Amino acid sequence: MDAQERGQERVRPRVVLGVSGGIAAYKACELLRRLTESGHDVRVVPTAASLHFIGEATWSALSGNPATTEVWESVHEVPHVRIGQAADLVVVAPATADLLAKAAHGLADDLLTNTLLTARCPVIFAPAMHTEMWENPATQENVATLRRRGAIVIEPAVGRLTGVDTGKGRFPDPVEIFDLCRHVLRRNGTAHGAAALPQDLAGRHVVVTAGGTREPLDPVRYLGNRSSGKQGYALARTAAARGARVTLVAGNTELPDPAGVDVLSIGTARQLREAVLKAARDADAVVMAAAVADFRPAVYTTGKIKKIDGAEPEPVTLVRNPDILAEISVERARPGQVVVGFAAETDDVLANGRAKLARKGCDLLVVNEVGEHKAFGSAENEAVILATDGTETPVPYGPKEALAETIWDLVALRLTGPAPESPV
Ligand code: CTP
Numbered sequence: 001m002d003a004q005e006r007g008q009e010r011v012r013p014r015v016v017l018g019v020s021g022g023i024a025a026y027k028a029c030e031l032l033r034r035l036t037e038s039g040h041d042v043r044v045v046p047t048a049a050s051l052h053f054i055g056e057a058t059w060s061a062l063s064g065n066p067a068t069t070e071v072w073e074s075v076h077e078v079p080h081v082r083i084g085q086a087a088d089l090v091v092v093a094p095a096t097a098d099l100l101a102k103a104a105h106g107l108a109d110d111l112l113t114n115t116l117l118t119a120r121c122p123v124i125f126a127p128a129m130h131t132e133m134w135e136n137p138a139t140q141e142n143v144a145t146l147r148r149r150g151a152i153v154i155e156p157a158v159g160r161l162t163g164v165d166t167g168k169g170r171f172p173d174p175v176e177i178f179d180l181c182r183h184v185l186r187r188n189g190t191a192h193g194a195a196a197l198p199q200d201l202a203g204r205h206v207v208v209t210a211g212g213t214r215e216p217l218d219p220v221r222y223l224g225n226r227s228s229g230k231q232g233y234a235l236a237r238t239a240a241a242r243g244a245r246v247t248l249v250a251g252n253t254e255l256p257d258p259a260g261v262d263v264l265s266i267g268t269a270r271q272l273r274e275a276v277l278k279a280a281r282d283a284d285a286v287v288m289a290a291a292v293a294d295f296r297p298a299v300y301t302t303g304k305i306k307k308i309d310g311a312e313p314e315p316v317t318l319v320r321n322p323d324i325l326a327e328i329s330v331e332r333a334r335p336g337q338v339v340v341g342f343a344a345e346t347d348d349v350l351a352n353g354r355a356k357l358a359r360k361g362c363d364l365l366v367v368n369e370v371g372e373h374k375a376f377g378s379a380e381n382e383a384v385i386l387a388t389d390g391t392e393t394p395v396p397y398g399p400k401e402a403l404a405e406t407i408w409d410l411v412a413l414r415l416t417g418p419a420p421e422s423p424v
Helices: 001-010 025-037 057-064 079-086 097-105 111-118 131-135 139-149 173-189 230-241 269-280 322-331 348-360 400-414
Strands: 012-021 040-045 090-094 123-127 157-160 168-169 204-213 213-217 220-223 245-251 260-264 285-290 296-297 317-319 340-346 365-367 379-385 392-399
Touching: 012 025, 012 079, 012 111, 025 057, 025 090, 025 173, 025 213, 040 057, 040 111, 040 173, 079 111, 090 097, 090 111, 090 173, 097 111, 097 123, 097 139, 097 173, 111 168, 111 285, 123 173, 131 139, 131 168, 173 230, 204 230, 204 269, 213 296, 220 269, 220 296, 230 245, 230 400, 245 269, 245 317, 260 269, 269 322, 285 322, 285 400, 322 340, 322 348, 340 400, 365 400, 392 400
Parallel strands: 012 040, 012 090, 090 123, 204 245, 204 285, 245 260, 285 340, 340 365
Antiparallel strands: 157 168, 213 220, 296 317, 365 379, 379 392
């Protein structure tokens, strides 16, 4: 290894992947591959129980580093302290109920639990267990304790569990865990001793809408739009990383559920309205990133509309959909709730945006120019965020996550009063 390679070696973010004893350990191989392939230096620390599912050889081969379970190996290197101290991020995936309990109580009877006690960097837990174990008050209290201390505990997914049962407790999508890891590292930096991840949305409930609505004309046709949902999903992911409980109301997207986020799927504007009004009841902030259809066909034809030889097609009559943003802005579900809208404009972008901010009555309006090759479907965006106090915050062209972060910065500034869900 020459000096340059050694230099590169030093700057690789150091990630500890803790693996505890659940069947989802095999899915952590995918997470490990993604982390190593994207340039992270990963040290896998499996628990003894997890080796029943995936052996040490797999972790060593995939990570290129030794994978040790006990504190008694390579004792001269003091691994029980050094691994945690040197890490830029610790991610425990899967995290069993037992591991969460040990972490919450500060037990340290193997290398992983010792590492958790010595880590000064952000820690992410990706739980996987049966629904009964997840919902057990003991587990829930352990999770609350860990979150209160600043750890990110991802909400498990709902779906097929080991065997034939289904429910909450499924291991979150490894791609989503990977995205969260990268996001946390990006926010936090990799320098040893960097500041802890800002958790300025901890204890807050935020509702985000994403994607686009579809208004059916008949069983096979609909009026829709070109929204991919990427901006809304970036908002949901970044809010979760900043500690919020997130409800994502998603319309017709093909994106994987963001880790740790409650996703409600909707089809039409009226379904979106119902879901948002319900979720907003206890929300601290609502961000309406979805492209909501302003109109819907006045009549839904239950059978497929057929063409009739020689006859012109019937015109389609449209009626107005409710304006959800205007409604929730006027009738705030709770005092101090912050409401954010988006304005998709093709012409006179800023002038239309300013008029729309006044018309809708929201606190912030994210104005972006849209067109065939602009904003829709792309991973990047640029915008100006208009506020009711007259401030205008331009966000240069960049990843949708960067725009999402700026939106949350401005939302966090406007949240007043203590976080209602914070433990007292
Ligand atoms: N919106 C909404 N309900 C609707 C239409 C839009 O809540 N029926 C929300 C969108 O989620 C977005 C904002 O309103 O946050 C602005 O959407 P946009 O389509 O840009 O504005 P319109 O209200 O459709 O205004 P115009 O037709 O004048 O562009």
